[in-house]
Amino acid sequence: MSDETIRPADQDAPATGLDELLARRFLTTDAARPEKVAAWHAKGRRTARENIADLIDAGSFVEYGRFVTAAQEQRRHLADLVTETPADGIIGGTATVDGTPVAVLSYDYLVMAGTQGMRGHRKSDRLIEVAGRMRLPVVFFTEGGGGRPGDVDIPLVSALDVGSFALWGELQGAAPRIAVVSGRCFAGNAVLAGSADLRVATPEANLGMAGPAMIAGGGLGRFAPEEIGPVAEQAANGVLDVVVDDEAEAVATVRRLLAYTAEPVAPAAPSDPTALRDLLPDNDREAFDVRPLVEGLADSGSVTWLREGWAPELVTGLARVHGIAVGVLANQSTSLAGAITAAASQKAADFLGLCERWRLPVVSLVDTPGFMVGPEAERTGLVRHASAMVTAGSRLTVPLVGVVLRRGYGLGAQAMLGGSTHRPLLTVAWPHAHLGPMGLEGAVRLSMAHELAAMPPTEREAVVAEQTEQMRKHAHALNVARVFEIDDVIDPAESAAVIAATLRAAGVSRRTGADGAGGPPR
Numbered sequence: 001m002s003d004e005t006i007r008p009a010d011q012d013a014p015a016t017g018l019d020e021l022l023a024r025r026f027l028t029t030d031a032a033r034p035e036k037v038a039a040w041h042a043k044g045r046r047t048a049r050e051n052i053a054d055l056i057d058a059g060s061f062v063e064y065g066r067f068v069t070a071a072q073e074q075r076r077h078l079a080d081l082v083t084e085t086p087a088d089g090i091i092g093g094t095a096t097v098d099g100t101p102v103a104v105l106s107y108d109y110l111v112m113a114g115t116q117g118m119r120g121h122r123k124s125d126r127l128i129e130v131a132g133r134m135r136l137p138v139v140f141f142t143e144g145g146g147g148r149p150g151d152v153d154i155p156l157v158s159a160l161d162v163g164s165f166a167l168w169g170e171l172q173g174a175a176p177r178i179a180v181v182s183g184r185c186f187a188g189n190a191v192l193a194g195s196a197d198l199r200v201a202t203p204e205a206n207l208g209m210a211g212p213a214m215i216a217g218g219g220l221g222r223f224a225p226e227e228i229g230p231v232a233e234q235a236a237n238g239v240l241d242v243v244v245d246d247e248a249e250a251v252a253t254v255r256r257l258l259a260y261t262a263e264p265v266a267p268a269a270p271s272d273p274t275a276l277r278d279l280l281p282d283n284d285r286e287a288f289d290v291r292p293l294v295e296g297l298a299d300s301g302s303v304t305w306l307r308e309g310w311a312p313e314l315v316t317g318l319a320r321v322h323g324i325a326v327g328v329l330a331n332q333s334t335s336l337a338g339a340i341t342a343a344a345s346q347k348a349a350d351f352l353g354l355c356e357r358w359r360l361p362v363v364s365l366v367d368t369p370g371f372m373v374g375p376e377a378e379r380t381g382l383v384r385h386a387s388a389m390v391t392a393g394s395r396l397t398v399p400l401v402g403v404v405l406r407r408g409y410g411l412g413a414q415a416m417l418g419g420s421t422h423r424p425l426l427t428v429a430w431p432h433a434h435l436g437p438m439g440l441e442g443a444v445r446l447s448m449a450h451e452l453a454a455m456p457p458t459e460r461e462a463v464v465a466e467q468t469e470q471m472r473k474h475a476h477a478l479n480v481a482r483v484f485e486i487d488d489v490i491d492p493a494e495s496a497a498v499i500a501a502t503l504r505a506a507g508v509s510r511r512t513g514a515d516g517a518g519g520p521p522r
């Protein structure tokens with residue numbers, strides 16, 4: 001029964017079991033708390049039930065635990081708990097989104113600031129466990145203040161035996177998990193958000209492992225909630241995946257993210273593939289924004305960028321190519337010439353792990369001088385993070401297709417290709433691409449170090465230029481293809497068709513990514 005049909009029982013009619021049910025059900029709805037809802041709306045916010053209703057298909061919600069109240073009968077009247085703590089501050093159930101079955105949960109900030117009560121934890125335990133058994137994608141609106149003191153009806157000492165966090169983490173790989181963060185999201189609520197596969201946030205969100213009270217209690221000072229984990233900081237450090245303008249856009253983004261896990265669709269109106277021929281600068285040392293290239297390769301309007309504010313030298317996103325959902329990673333030459341830093345390595349490894357769990361094929365667009373080098377780079381833990389990127393790529397079992405756009409140099413290029421040019425199901429290059437064990441001029445200077453040292457400076461630079469040009473011819477994509485270090489050199493306009501054909505040959509299907517693998521079976 002929808003909320004619109006629920007009304008309080010007629011007080012003049014004889015009481016029946018159904019009357020009592022409908023009256024109690026009404027008390028769990030937004031209509032039963034008009035003052036709180038009006039105040040929340042005045043802040044530009046939507047209620048938990050409004051967000052859920054906007055996300056799911058009408059009439060599809062099967063709610064769990066709507067009649068649960070806070071475990072505080074020893075200190076509050078039951079009637080007060082029924083009216084003031086509906087659903088114990090967490091709403092959840094199963095539904096469909098654009099026809100796809102999902103589980104959805106939302107803390108209700110209008111009930112004790114969305115804090116986590118003990119019965120609410122039992123409810124989240126139950127729903128997470130059910131979602132795992134049914135292998136349902138889960139959307140979790142996580143706004144709230146963390147654990148709630150004062151639930152005195154249940155004997156507690158530490159409450160560290162709560163199962164929600166382990167159950168939520170255990171769900172990784174079983175089904176996609178998306179968290180939506182608005183307003184204040186601290187402590188346990190933040191852990192649930194952080195443990196999701198993707199996090200979508202609105203500008204007023206604050207995300208932290210502790211809120212003001214816990215920070216002050218630890219003797220670390222007094223801070224306003226807005227000072228703790230604001231969106232600008234959490235986007236720049238990689239905590240947040242997508243930042244949107246408001247809750248309505250957050251819900252629309254979640255719907256789009258869920259769609260990538262569904263079956264292939266008919267391609268949207270295609271971009272002009274021949275436009276790809278003109279997107280690279282004539283000078284291969286000139287930086288260019290790779291994002292329009294990705295959008296030109298993908299179906300029109302199908303790209304969702306992830307973690308744009310973090311490690312901008314590598315871009316990651318989800319898209320569709322000829323209707324097939326894919327993950328895309330690409331080097332961004334406008335930042336550090338596209339060199340792969342420790343942060344970019346971690347970003348890539350995380351993204352490849354996401355694609356593996358969501359069974360999304362990966363398209364890798366390579367234009368990099370390799371891994372960042374030097375003492376400063378090493379102080380960031382580059383060896384560990386770069387190796388994690390290589391490992392993540394080598395362990396992919398979803399299809400991987402590599403396209404070398406301009407520069408494919410060194411271990412960084414190999415890492416973009418799962419560890420080897422022969423690791424993807426297909427590795428191709430565009431006509432002006434060059435591949436080599438390191439940057440070409442650097443390779444000349446290293447290999448001829450003794451000879452160059454003996455030359456006068458003017459002669460030395462002329463020799464470097466001449467030898468670099470010779471090496472460029474040797475490293476040209478067609479020559480690399482001639483010795484079969486890559487599979488083909490293609491017209492850029494063919495890229496989308498070639499990628500889609502390869503993925504179809506790999507047996508891409510709903511939620512399985514492929515019957516074939518990107519690498520050997522594990």
